[in-house]
Every structure is written in C-alpha cells, then in structure tokens.
Amino acid sequence: MAEAAPERVYTEQEVEAYLGENLPHWKLERGWIRRTYRTHSWKSTLMVVNTVGHLAEAAWHHPDITASYAWVEVRLATHSAKGITDKDFALARKIEDVVCWQPGREGGPLEGTPAGDPRFAYIKYDKT
Template sequence: MNLLDDSEVRRLLAGVPQWRREGDEIRRTVTAPDFPTAIRVVDEIAVEAEKLNHHPDIDIRWRTLHLALTTHDAGGLTGADFTLAARIDEIAAAHGG
C-alpha cells in the first residue's frame, strides 16, 4: 500500500467529513442510541474490517465508540483507511450514530 501525501489526505477527508486527522491516523467518534446498538455497530464494523483485511482501533465507552484508522504496515495513511472510514460512516448512519 502506498502512503498518501498531505494533499491526498485532505482531499479524501473531504469525502468523510466526520473524520479528522491526528498525525498518521484518522479518527471519529460514533454515539449510538444505547449500549446494545453500539455493540451491533462494532460487530458490523468487524465484519467489514475482515472483508477488507484492515482493522480499526476501537475504544468502547458505554454507547460511545472512538475509532482510529491507520495502515500500520505502511507507516501511515493509505487508501484502505478511507475505504473503511466510508463504510464505517454507512454503518453508523444505519444505526443512528
């Protein structure tokens, strides 16, 4: 996977406006209506992550999920991060988050 340069990262971030860049990661917080829904969101993210062979860091705090994406093997952000970010946005939206 090729690392993205700063201009590519800015361009791709425009397509996933809920995400923000922090160094070599992009991050987003999702708030679900309740704890069981938050766990369903995590389950669906896990399925997509497995399909893409690209896995986010997820911190679960009751109904709030803190998500971080980076491509560890490449040492920074790649297109895979933005592909999964867009899919996470779809999952979150489907569950009211």
C-alpha cells in the first residue's frame, strides 16, 4: 500500500485570508481555527455539541470542544500535520452550515424554531 502524500499546511496569512473570505465567524488563534456558538440554554449547548460530534465522527476528523451553559467553542487543527489543512476548512464549513442552518429563511416547508418564544430558543444566530 502506497504511503499517503503529506497534507498541505497553510501559512497563517493563508488561513486568515481563507477564513475572511469563506468562514468569517471563525478566527485563527494559537494554531487553531476557532468558532464560538452562542446558545440560549444548556439543552441547546448539548444539541450543538452532539451535532459537531456527529459531523466530526462521520468525517473522521475530530475537533477540540469546550462547552458551557450558553456557548460552545469548536477548535480545529490537523494534529498529524501540525497545522491547518484542507480537512480543517472542510469540517469547519460543514459545521457552520449545519449549526447555523435557519430553514425558516429558505421559504420551504420547514419553518424553523418559533421566534419570540423562549421555550424554543436555540442558537443565537450571528447577524449577517
């Protein structure tokens, strides 16, 4: 079996440029790309953690996660490459798309969580 080619590690400048263009809510800090998702409650926090966990396991690329009552921080870096690679960008994009999905804005049959009722509050969506 042939040995896999080493993964390309991006420079800090390349990472910052990529994030600025493609994942503006993610930031490069101390060798990781990071994103904090604000939630309304512990229940919502656990839902985000489980969503990220599912996506990471399916991708076989595992982030570091820190969670508190009303927020979840996701940190990505490719440990085997000792830096940020395409794997990190791809998983960050998938996490962003799923966690920040707002079906009510799409105009289809899925309405999304009810607005204005704190019993159903979920993610504190970023202003875009």
